[in-house]
Amino acid sequence: MPNLISYRDTAARVVLEEGIYYRYIFDEYKAEYDHLTKSGLLQALTEKGLIIAQQEEEIVQGLDLPKQTQQQLQNQSPNKLYKKLKPHQIPFQSYPFEWSYSQWRKVMYAYLQINQIALGHSMILKDATPYNFYFEEGKAVLFDTSSFSFFKEGDPWMAYRQFCSEMHGPFALMHYNGQRWARLSQSHLRGLPLNFVSKQLPLKSWLNMNCLLHIHLHGKYATNDSENSSIRNSNTTNQTKQKGFSKEKIVSLMKMLQSTVVDWKKPYVFEKHWIDYYQKDIASDKYLEHKESIIKDWLSQLTKQNKLPSILDLGANTGKFSLIASEYAEKVIALEYDDICVDGIDKAIVSSKQKNIFCLRMDLAETTPNMGVLEKEFSSIYTRAKSSLVMGLALIHHLFISNQLSFFKIASILDRFSDKNVIVEFIPITDEKVQFLIKNKQRSYQDYTEEGFTKAFEQFFQIKERIQLDESERILYLLEK
Amino acid sequence: MILLYIDPGSGSLLFQALLSGLLTVVVFFKRIVAFIKFKFGKKNTENTTEDLDQIDQKDA
Numbered sequence: 001m002p003n004l005i006s007y008r009d010t011a012a013r014v015v016l017e018e019g020i021y022y023r024y025i026f027d028e029y030k031a032e033y034d035h036l037t038k039s040g041l042l043q044a045l046t047e048k049g050l051i052i053a054q055q056e057e058e059i060v061q062g063l064d065l066p067k068q069t070q071q072q073l074q075n076q077s078p079n080k081l082y083k084k085l086k087p088h089q090i091p092f093q094s095y096p097f098e099w100s101y102s103q104w105r106k107v108m109y110a111y112l113q114i115n116q117i118a119l120g121h122s123m124i125l126k127d128a129t130p131y132n133f134y135f136e137e138g139k140a141v142l143f144d145t146s147s148f149s150f151f152k153e154g155d156p157w158m159a160y161r162q163f164c165s166e167m168h169g170p171f172a173l174m175h176y177n178g179q180r181w182a183r184l185s186q187s188h189l190r191g192l193p194l195n196f197v198s199k200q201l202p203l204k205s206w207l208n209m210n211c212l213l214h215i216h217l218h219g220k221y222a223t224n225d226s227e228n229s230s231i232r233n234s235n236t237t238n239q240t241k242q243k244g245f246s247k248e249k250i251v252s253l254m255k256m257l258q259s260t261v262v263d264w265k266k267p268y269v270f271e272k273h274w275i276d277y278y279q280k281d282i283a284s285d286k287y288l289e290h291k292e293s294i295i296k297d298w299l300s301q302l303t304k305q306n307k308l309p310s311i312l313d314l315g316a317n318t319g320k321f322s323l324i325a326s327e328y329a330e331k332v333i334a335l336e337y338d339d340i341c342v343d344g345i346d347k348a349i350v351s352s353k354q355k356n357i358f359c360l361r362m363d364l365a366e367t368t369p370n371m372g373v374l375e376k377e378f379s380s381i382y383t384r385a386k387s388s389l390v391m392g393l394a395l396i397h398h399l400f401i402s403n404q405l406s407f408f409k410i411a412s413i414l415d416r417f418s419d420k421n422v423i424v425e426f427i428p429i430t431d432e433k434v435q436f437l438i439k440n441k442q443r444s445y446q447d448y449t450e451e452g453f454t455k456a457f458e459q460f461f462q463i464k465e466r467i468q469l470d471e472s473e474r475i476l477y478l479l480e481k
Numbered sequence: 482m483i484l485l486y487i488d489p490g491s492g493s494l495l496f497q498a499l500l501s502g503l504l505t506v507v508v509f510f511k512r513i514v515a516f517i518k519f520k521f522g523k524k525n526t527e528n529t530t531e532d533l534d535q536i537d538q539k540d541a
Contacts, residue, residue, distance in 0.1 A: 109533040161493035213500065221499075222492040244497070249504040252511065262536055350534055 012146035015072040021090075022057070024073065025083040029146055032123070033083060036148050041121040045142075050114050052134075052143040054087040085145065091331050091358070092385075095378055096130040096170070097186035098360040098368060100342035101179045101267040103140070104171050107133045110140040111167065112258040119251055124151040128163035129191075137355035138346060156244040157253070161222055164214050165191030168257070172211055175264045176202050179339035182361075189372060194219030210260040269340065290470040291393075291425075295321065298423060298465070298478050299328040302389060310387035312417055314364060315395035319345035319357065325391065326354035333385045335362040337398075364413055365403040382416050390418040397427040400448060401437040407456035415460040415481075422461060422479040426453050430473055450475065 011029035015022050025033050036042045045051040059081055065073075073081075096104070107130050118124050125147050132144040149158075157163075169192045173181035177200060184192065198219040205211040245253065302308065308329040313322040316334035318341065326332045334357055336342050345359040362368070362381055371378040392414055399405045405413075414422050427434055429448050438445055454463065454477075461479035468475050 106533055156494050156497050160497060164493075213503070217499075218493065218496050221496040245501055245504065248508055249501060252504055252508050253500070256507070262533070265537070265540075 009146060013073055015069050017066060017069055021087065023054070023085040023087060023145060024081050025085065025146060027080040027082045030082050032148055032150065033146070035121075035150070036123065036145075039121040039123075041118060041123060041148070042145075044117055044121075045114060048117075049139055050110055050117075050142060051145065052087045052090070052141055054085045054145060057084045057086050059084040087143065087145070090134050090143065091136065091356075092333055093134050094358065094360040095368065097183050098362060099182060100339050100346060100359075100361055101174050101182075102343045102346050103135065104130070104174060104182065105261060105264065106140040108167055108171055108261045109258060110142065112254050112261065114142055116251055116254050116258075118148060119151060119247055119254070122151055123148045124157070124159075124250075125149075126159055128159035129166050135358060138349040151247070151250070153246050154244040157250060162191065164218055164222075165194055165197075168210070168214055169194060169197040171261075171264075172205065172215060173197060173200060174267050176205055177268055178270050179267045186368070186371075189377075194222055208260070210257060214257075284471045286470045287472040287474070291476065292324065294467055294469075294476055295391075295423060296324060299325060302421060303328045308388045312385050312387035312390045314390060314392045314414070314417070315398065316345055316359065317341055317394065319348045319359065321391060321393055322357050322359070323348060323352055323354060326357050329389075330356065332357045333387065334359040335364070335381070335385065337361065337363050364399060365405060386417055386419060388419045389421045389423065390414055392422065392424040394425055394427065396424065396453070397431070397434050397437060401434065401441070401445075407453050408459065411456045411460050418481065420481050422477075424457070424477050424479065426450055426475045426477065428473045428475075
């Protein structure tokens with residue numbers, strides 16, 4: 001988890017104390033927090049798995065607080081702490097620009113669902129950011145407990161603009177123009193300007209009521225210029241009182257938005273050329289069976305004492321081997337380059353018994369770096385996904401040929417991700433898939449040899465085992481640092 | 482007083498006034514439809530707390 005968490009929040013602060021994350025609720029949030037708990041809203045959301053589970057802990061006030069905690073609380077007076085919450089520790093966090101379409105859709109739906117339930121308890125989320133969500137067991141979960149504020153009849157929806165620019169806008173772009181648009185969020189951490197989104201969307205989006213209202217027309221009215229926006233606190237809601245919503249209206253609005261999310265099941269899909277690659281699947285049953293049995297064997301060897309804390313599956317494709325690995329680890333992180341495949345893995349997690357898998361879209365040659373303010377808001381994928389075992393199955397030929405990475409660079413990547421072990425599959429030049437990839441390439445691939453492969457990997461690892469797979473020229477390696 | 486650290490943008494608030502007007506019409510028709518359904522004994526099948534996965538499975 002990054003260091004600069006929740007630095008903008010004035011109601012609470014997330015703090016790291018002896019390796020555990022806590023959320024300190026400040027005095028000024030007392031009324032909201034009490035209502036959240038006493039009205040039964042928090043319980044209702046927790047039972048539905050929509051909000052992170054948490055428990056209250058004994059609070060230490062003032063100068064008795066550990067120094068590190070005081071530092072992290074920064075400007076907030078240590079004497080004005082109301083509650084100390086220990087949330088369920090997030091096993092793995094991915095960011096919105098790493099999500100597939102179906103993951104975005106789940107977050108959108110969950111956000112609107114939470115708001116509707118909250119409105120039933122006279123509350124509403126004051127933020128509308130996808131960064132307040134993480135995934136567990138394939139479900140979108142809100143972890144910002146202090147994001148609730150009171151909602152009374154006639155109040156405006158304060159998070160509306162943020163909703164449109166950070167959630168609805170990017171999601172509409174993905175739906176109409178392809179999943180690739182999620183990546184734009186990486187360079188626009190505070191959302192996309194609505195007039196920009198409006199211009200990118202196709203004409204047919206004007207026929208969709210939600211796009212027409214909340215993006216196209218809203219984009220013409222809303223100003224992104226914060227100098228023109230003088231509203232900073234709820235006192236001014238007196239002026240905008242007549243411009244707000246009744247509860248019935250705002251619930252109706254949420255329902256309308258939610259029905260669009262439900263209707264938009266799939267994104268626009270461009271890439272048809274990979275269909276040939278996957279369809280011409282040469283993988284014989286014997287090859288797959290043998291591969292599976294060796295990997296299970298190796299996993300059993302590595303987990304004789306205990307389950308591994310984490311296994312990383314690079315180039316997870318359908319998630320087949322992530323699912324196998326999930327029985328041998330506390331968690332499995334599946335990174336996959338292709339958006340459609342990530343959607344497939346996400347579906348597989350939901351329908352599988354093993355739900356300790358986290359999937360996200362990642363290009364191994366363009367990984368998520370440390371980002372945000374002072375490069376401390378969001379962590380590099382190398383930090384988040386580092387695991388005791390890294391699997392690189394049916395992967396290295398893609399990295400070598402499509403990404404033009406040398407074996408040394410590939411080995412460096414696997415070394416950086418791994419704490420100890422690597423299982424990697426060498427796919428020789430004579431392999432049908434490799435031949436497909438090099439078909440129209442100008443360069444010679446004389447350096448693409450097993451010798452070159454082992455020489456590069458031996459600079460980082462020891463080769464523990466090498467096994468040729470049945471009915472294939474592919475070779476599995478078990479490596480150790 | 483709630484300090485809102487997210488700047489809502491005054492343009493968006495004005496736009497919400499328009500939305501509110503539109504929603505008056507929507508809510509009006511929804512009430513009529515709900516009344517008619519009630520009169521014909523149809524149960525209210527709207528369930529906002531249904532999971533997305535459940536909805537997708539039903540539609541599949």
